[in-house]
Amino acid sequence: MADLTGPFRAGSSRGNDGRTDEGRSRRERGQILLVAALLLAATFVVLALVVNSAIFAENLSTRDDVAGSQDALQYRAEVVDTVGTTMVTLNENSDTTHADLRDRLAAATAALADQGGIQQSTAGRLATVAYPGDPANTTHGERIAQDAHERNLTSDDWDSDWTLANDVDGARNVQFNFTHVDTDADQCGFFDHSCPSPFTLSIDGPDGTWTMTVRRQFDLFDEDDGYATPQEEVDITTTNPAGESATCTRVVPMTDDSNLTVDVTGGTANGEVCPALNRLQATGAPLWLGAGTDTPYDVEFTNGGPFNGTYSMVVAGTANGFTLESGVSSDEPYHTDAIYAVTLGYGYHASAVAYDTEVRVAPGEAPP
Amino acid sequence: MVASDRGQALTFEGVIAGILLLAAIGFALQVTAVTPLSPSTSSQHVENQLQATGEGVLTSSAQTGALEETILYWDAEAEEGRFHGAGDATFYRSGPPDTSFGDELSAVLGSRNVAYNVYIHYQTAEDVVQTQQLLSQGRPSDHAVSFSRSVTLLDSDHLVLEDGSEGQRLDAVDFYMPDASTDDTVYNLARVEVVAWRI
Numbered sequence: 001m002a003d004l005t006g007p008f009r010a011g012s013s014r015g016n017d018g019r020t021d022e023g024r025s026r027r028e029r030g031q032i033l034l035v036a037a038l039l040l041a042a043t044f045v046v047l048a049l050v051v052n053s054a055i056f057a058e059n060l061s062t063r064d065d066v067a068g069s070q071d072a073l074q075y076r077a078e079v080v081d082t083v084g085t086t087m088v089t090l091n092e093n094s095d096t097t098h099a100d101l102r103d104r105l106a107a108a109t110a111a112l113a114d115q116g117g118i119q120q121s122t123a124g125r126l127a128t129v130a131y132p133g134d135p136a137n138t139t140h141g142e143r144i145a146q147d148a149h150e151r152n153l154t155s156d157d158w159d160s161d162w163t164l165a166n167d168v169d170g171a172r173n174v175q176f177n178f179t180h181v182d183t184d185a186d187q188c189g190f191f192d193h194s195c196p197s198p199f200t201l202s203i204d205g206p207d208g209t210w211t212m213t214v215r216r217q218f219d220l221f222d223e224d225d226g227y228a229t230p231q232e233e234v235d236i237t238t239t240n241p242a243g244e245s246a247t248c249t250r251v252v253p254m255t256d257d258s259n260l261t262v263d264v265t266g267g268t269a270n271g272e273v274c275p276a277l278n279r280l281q282a283t284g285a286p287l288w289l290g291a292g293t294d295t296p297y298d299v300e301f302t303n304g305g306p307f308n309g310t311y312s313m314v315v316a317g318t319a320n321g322f323t324l325e326s327g328v329s330s331d332e333p334y335h336t337d338a339i340y341a342v343t344l345g346y347g348y349h350a351s352a353v354a355y356d357t358e359v360r361v362a363p364g365e366a367p368p
Numbered sequence: 369m370v371a372s373d374r375g376q377a378l379t380f381e382g383v384i385a386g387i388l389l390l391a392a393i394g395f396a397l398q399v400t401a402v403t404p405l406s407p408s409t410s411s412q413h414v415e416n417q418l419q420a421t422g423e424g425v426l427t428s429s430a431q432t433g434a435l436e437e438t439i440l441y442w443d444a445e446a447e448e449g450r451f452h453g454a455g456d457a458t459f460y461r462s463g464p465p466d467t468s469f470g471d472e473l474s475a476v477l478g479s480r481n482v483a484y485n486v487y488i489h490y491q492t493a494e495d496v497v498q499t500q501q502l503l504s505q506g507r508p509s510d511h512a513v514s515f516s517r518s519v520t521l522l523d524s525d526h527l528v529l530e531d532g533s534e535g536q537r538l539d540a541v542d543f544y545m546p547d548a549s550t551d552d553t554v555y556n557l558a559r560v561e562v563v564a565w566r567i
Contacts, residue, residue, distance in 0.1 A: 031381065040389060062412045086553060
């Protein structure tokens with residue numbers, strides 16, 4: 001840096017270096033200009049760094065934690081959905097053996113894997129799905145169902161209270177379509193608050209019993225004839241072994257064309273979310289099918305007589321052969337072989353991510 | 369001779385100072401140029417939000433079956449085939465189809481000044497990927513986002529009639545998507561892609 005002071009400030013008109021005062025003054029102005037420019041330039045560079053770091057931080061905030069991980073997980077979810085849809089259809093439309101079901105599902109999964117793989121390859125990704133169709137990757141089960149709309153929910157022997165399956169390791173896709181919900185007023189006396197008796201689905205396990213009841217509301221005191229009067233509202237109530245319960249209500253008129261559909265494991269009633277089927281318990285887990293109890297459990301119906309409709313579920317284990325017809329039946333409850341769950345090998349390889357894992361497919365299963 | 373030297377030095381210093389200043393200003397202007405993250409419709413944040421919203425629509429539609437219903441909303445009786453209510457074209461131009469998926473698209477994207485095209489990709493028996501357009505609202509801009517979802521079609525699926533009721537089985541009608549699978553359960557794996565952009 002040039003020295004701006006010192007001998008140039010001397011009072012003589014000509015200094016030791018022979019320069020005049022006027023010359024020195026011009027020289028100093030030039031040097032000040034240069035220093036000022038350097039300072040300004042340095043300031044601009046610092047400002048630029050500050051702005052750049054802000055932009056960089058903003059940019060980072062828009063990125064995934066692991067680049068490409070979202071695509072890998074999203075396609076995994078799609079594979080679970082597509083294979084699950086196929087499994088549901090195979091279970092519902094096939095009256096065949098476990099081995100045949102495995103072979104068909106393996107063929108269908110291979111077809112889906114091929115087609116999905118080609119579509120993913122157009123985006124520069126290698127996606128593989130493998131289901132060899134052997135028993136080691138498969139949880140066998142039974143599909144229990146009744147297809148007769150006008151039949152009540154009793155056993156083959158017309159028992160109102162009966163067991164559909166003993167000691168099963170799970171139940172999924174539990175769905176009801178009630179075509180008639182008890183309207184019999186004669187059973188109720190004055191202010192009998194336990195009336196009418198509900199239809200009950202019980203999951204009876206080692207830690208207690210989880211229940212879902214379906215019951216029409218009754219006006220228990222009618223001034224005209226002294227008898228109870230059925231209302232249009234129907235309550236769906238779930239109770240866990242600890243006694244916690246929740247209820248949701250749906251309007252089901254007493255006409256022939258009004259149905260009540262309850263997707264127990266899907267958590268909906270008449271297509272809308274039913275809080276009773278997924279409300280949180282004190283433990284923090286939802287009050288869904290089998291909450292609070294443990295496997296293996298029994299699946300039971302109580303008071304199925306005054307209720308008509310169809311139902312369907314897949315259990316992991318064996319259905320109760322004593323009370324159910326074996327093979328598809330159009331007028332009685334029956335059970336057929338079904339696949340409860342399978343484990344797929346899943347691989348996803350892209351430029352930024354490589355992911356290999358096993359995924360379980362059990363559509364409509366409430367997590368344990 | 370000495371005065372001339374001093375003049376040259378002064379001029380030289382002035383020029384250097386000027387160049388330094390101009391370079392610094394130029395550099396500063398360069399680093400504050402408009403980036404993809406500058407507040408504008410092309411902001412990366414906005415694109416990410418749009419992408420996440422769109423993926424949510426596709427996921428929920430796939431879960432409820434609305435996506436499959438829209439893929440099958442095909443009028444096989446019409447000459448050359450077209451989607452129900454699409455007018456003279458095979459695909460929709462004025463707005464989304466009159467299905468649950470169309471309603472969801474309209475509610476989530478249409479109400480936010482977002483235009484979108486919908487394509488259905490599928491395969492032929494020769495493993496060639498083909499595309500059937502479902503909806504066209506114009507040419508996507510440079511900052512459009514794309515999101516997609518796979519849907520399984522099974523041999524046992526039926527077309528959806530205009531009133532929403534069940535039509536004929538897929539293998540019995542002239543459907544735009546062929547049976548690409550030799551398997552007797554799976555018909556085809558469709559991939560619904562939505563390309564959306566702010567207008």
